[in-house]
Amino acid sequence: MNPVRRRRLLLVALLVLASGAVTALVAMALQRNVAYLYTPAEVLRGEAGERARFRLGGMVEKGSFRREAGSLESHFRVTDGDAQLPVVYTGILPDLFREGQAVVATGRMQDGVFVADTVLAKHDETYMPREVADKMGIAHRKHDVQVPAEDTP
Structure with a gap:
């Protein structure tokens, strides 16, 4: 193989290795950085994994x-209607953090x-993250919880 082809082949091979490493x-x-959302019941069933970072x-x-x-250091429990999970947080909690509110x-x-x-x-009376609202809706139906009707203007 002539030296020019060898050099080109080596350059292509290095380029492929570098792009593979970057990928x-x-x-x-x-x-x-991906953090999936789970409810307390899902976490206690083991769906979140033992060492995984999640929401x-x-x-x-x-x-x-x-x-x-x-x-x-704050201690509280998060519930989805099926299960409760103790939570520990060290830091300043959001101003709108309260018991009985979505988190x-x-x-x-x-x-x-x-x-x-x-x-x-949550940032006001009507907002709840869609994922949390969907999972809480399932829990409400399962436990036959009456949800107040939404006011329409």
């Missing part, structure tokens, strides 16, 4: 919120407790 790195980064959606159970004195927390399970990195609360 693999991008795929790993995207997969690491937990549901309602903050009434009477479950407590804050450690002198710290930013989406991102984090991972650790020793049977969901350790949240971020907590998002």
Whole structure:
């Protein structure tokens, strides 16, 4: 093989290897940042995986919120009507965070407790993330919970 063809072949091979490495790195980064939404019942059934990072959606159970004195560590339970899951979050909670309101927390399970990195609360009386609303609707139908009719203007 002449030197020019050998050099071109080597250049093409290096280009293919480099593009493969870049593709693999991008795929790993995207997969690491993907967080699926699960309800407490799904998490307790093991659908979320043991070490996976995911979003937990549901309602903050009434009477479950407590804050450690002198710290930013908050403890509360998230429920979907079927199950409750304890959550620990260290940080400043959103202003609209309250018991009985919809919440989406991102984090991972650790020793049977969901350790949240971020907590998002609904922003007004009518908004709930679509994924949470769909899953809560299924739970309401399953438990025959009466949902108030929406006001139409």
